[in-house]
Amino acid sequence: MDIVNEILEREQKKAEKYKPITVEKHLDLDIDLGTLLASDTNDLEAKLLKSDKDRDAYLLSLARDNTQLLLNKVWELPTERIEEAIVVRLPAPTTILPRAKPVPKPKPLTKWQEFAKAKGITKNKKDKLKWDEQLQKWVPLYGFKRAAAEKEKNWLIEIPQNVHPMTDMYEKKATEKSEKVAKNELQRLKNIARARKVKIPRVGLPVTSDKASATQLATAATVAKASTASLGKFQDKLPKEKEARGKGIHELIPGKERKRKAPIPTPEAEKQQNLNLLDKILNKRPKIDMDKAVAKHIHDEQVQRSDEKKIVKPKAGKRKGKGGNPTKFSAKKPKGGKGQRNPGKKGPGRKRR
DSSP states (O other): OHHHHHHHHHHHHHHHHSOOSOOOOSSOOEEETTTTEEEOOSOOOHHHHHOTTTHHHHHHHHHHHHHHHHHHHHHTSOEEESSSOEEEOOOOOOSOOOOSSOOOOOOOOOHHHHHHHHHTOOOOOOOSEEEETTTTEEEESSSHHHHHHHHHHTSSOOOOTTSOTTOOHHHHHHHHHHHHHHHHHHHHHHHHHHHTTOOOOSSSOOOOSSSOOHHHHHHHHHHHHTOSTTTTTTOOOOTTOOOOOSTTHHHHSTTOOOOOOOOOOSHHHHHHHHHHHHHHHHTOOOOOOHHHHHHHHHHHHHHHHHHHHHOOOOOEEEEEOGGGOEEEEEOOOOOTTSSOOOTTSOOOOOOOO
16 A cells, blocks of 8 residues: 555656646737747736745746646647748737837849849859869869869869960969959949949049049048048148038048947836936036136226226317307217318409309
8 A cells, every 4th residue: 555655646746747728818919929928917916926935936837827728829820841840820910019220221133133033044053062083073153262272183284276385374363363353343332333323424433533423522521631631630621611511421521330229228217218318408508608708807907997098088168159158079080071271272262242
């Protein structure tokens, strides 16, 4: 009997580890299988959350039950076998999740990619190694080992009959390779210009030194001004000078690159940031420079005193008017054309009647 009781207790302990797959909830969960999201709207038990002993166990059991309900919904979907693995295809998600950054734009196709897409040309995966009959070994198709193998293979280059016998074939081959690299680089720049909708000539690069537009001249002046050690901080401005603005200007000017601000982690941090900004605006007071204010006041007093000294007050004279009473008069500044006559200028004289 002791052995039977011991076996029963052991089996009971094993059964306690594995909980049943059926979970009962007062309200059904909102499950989105596309994003594997389960939202539980049932009320929580406040007593268990407040107690320090039972809080962790309660949250663990709650998470286990909700996960079990989510997996039950997943197993209700049709299954299929792929390489000895049973998988299910999830439906389209119904929950719209917010993004911290905008959706990246698709990379524009190059000229060759557009041609291949129109003609239905597909890119086949090539092997990395190829057997070389001359070297009798496997040679990579690209990389530095490929260049070493070519150098080992072409240790002697025959001069064709239509070429000058003193021509350096190694130098000619290196020149042809550099021309191919330059051609590929030019094509890459043309693809970038076409993606940004920049007009360029069909042959060669655009020459705008003699026919530069106002925008190009402003951009060149701004870049040259910011190319100093102080990033143009102490450079004098020309009269009616305007800084160049537009797309791509900050990439040419050092120190002008804009950095994206990190997203606010929590709503509490966003609230605190807004409160700090509001306090800064309300508590902002004008800065008063006392030394500058005193100097300006003294200067204004000196200007006022100098103006008072320049004003000459004429002395009041006395003359006898009608009845012999003296009257006061003040000397006035003669107006133009009514002052003292020029003795060298002859007058017209009296008119005869």
